[in-house]
Amino acid sequence: MPPTHATRLVSDVLDKQLVQGRKKLGKVDGLVIVLREGKPPRVGYIECGTAVVARRLGRWCERLVLALNRRFGVREHPRYRIPWSKVKEIDINVEVELDEHPLLAWEEWLSKHVVGRIPFAK
Amino acid sequence: MSAEVNVELLIGRKVFDEGGKAIGRIEEILAVEKGDDLVVSEYHVGTEGLIERLSVYHFGLGLLRFLGARGHLDDPKRIPWQELDLSDPQKPVWRRNR
């Protein structure tokens, strides 16, 4: 018997737009399930970050991003995790409720160190 | 055992039966609410690759037929969560009687 209220993790969640209200927070780059002995795997976290999408292209690509990350010290944790409990609604977007948005570390780093130094950027 | 598996890396992985024969690729993972958690209920293993994702069943099926695809496209195989052994996520194994 197929479950009636099933969430399709690939079609409904992965790669969807993450939003909080009207604010866009990037896409669902990765999704982690936690295996448990004798119990069904639990959907644990949404993962976000350039390193996460890079890994989908291959290990080499991930390593490149991680190396850049270390070199410039852009973000503390290259993979940002959103616990599943923060997910409020799934429709065309995935609606989350976060207290902070460290998702935009690269955006802010580039803005501060590169783009912000070019005239008329602000 | 409390290992983590990335769904985005699991998609498209070949699933093998206990005899080591490939039976298809993981296309979709269904999850249902259980208490406060969302838990995996079944895996869809398709022989047509990414077809479920592209939801060929509605539109693309017609297109494929139009393009000359013969026969019918199989429904994906549904594997209950307890039957898929993910202890090596690189090589998921279908164990029928667990």
Place this chain on the structure above:
Amino acid sequence: MKSSLLQIALGIITSIGGFLEVGSIATAAQAGASFRYGLIWAIVLGTLCLVFLIEMSGRLAAVSEHTIADAVRERFGFDFAIWPRLAELLVNYLVLGAEIGGVCLGLKVLTGIDARWWAVPVALILWFALWVGTLDIIENATSILGLLTIAFVVAAVKMHPDWIPLARGAVAPVFPPRSESGQYWFTAVSILGATISPYMFYFYSSGAVEDGWKEKDLPANRVTAILGMSFGALMSIGVLVVSAQVFNPRGIDIKRYEQIALVLTPALHQWGWPIFGISLAVCCFGAAVEISLASAYSMAQTFGWNWGEDEKPASRARFSLTYTILIFLSIIPLLLGVDPLKQTIVSMALTAIVLPLAILPFLLLLNDEKFVGTHRNGPIGNAVVTFTIFMAAIIAIVAVPLEIVGGG
């Protein structure tokens, strides 16, 4: 809130910038010179397909508030989305170089100063316009200047073309002698490649999302797609017809842009030369704006970065850096002395190769209730997209061999 009239301006710039650009001017002029009215049908056919695809890009954006590039990633996944987008980025790089080359040639016609000297200033102006300008300002400025291209239609009418053969050429191929059929079909393919450009879908749907289109804007979207694209096609046909009147009787084949510059002189006399220069520069500039933004839009939407032309670059760092890097890299071939006409023709053929993968998602997305709700494609829309995909696939397969046979 914006009036519908203003919204239609978005369509007009898309038509001027995306339609009449270096590729279509070059291919239309070549077609007219070599085959008189025999290839007008290719412009008409390409435009028909384009009207449908542009309408769909706008409809998806208005109903779902998601762009084409967004929807492709969300619906088909990152692994599927990334490769076509990277291939398009490469093609866009070459097309952008060709458009900037077109602006430089237009300035050369006006000033006599060699095109290469203009490359860096033009790239700087383009970048600066995107860096400080908003979508509205750039749109309106380019559309108003772009109205000058009506000169091509005026000139075409003033030269008293033969209306009956012209009308025949618009509805069906006029087969040339066997020895010329390679070049005939190559030119047809180039016209289609120059007409149906993938970057227009990304630009148009992103513009619609930035402008906050909703379901109530669907009628305006339809009008924009039809009027805007037809306007562009009319200008393109104008170029073809004047070229047919001026070059075809004299048996002149077009090998260099400088030849095309003479096209308006018989009809508009001393005004012909400068009007051609300004038109070429403005159209190519508009196209360069669109291609730069479209590339940044599609990368940002595929990776999930912040994006938006109406925001300050500092708050859209990766988006702004993408077009910045692309613009300055794109002038390298020009600075190295690559012939702009050759680069244009090669990049049009490459556009044709990436086209099928760019249009295929339309078939699924515009029938997906999750994205378009009740505003799904009708049978005619689906038939046109399917036809376009097949046509694009055939073109992609034959573009390269035809280039060897007919282009050389």
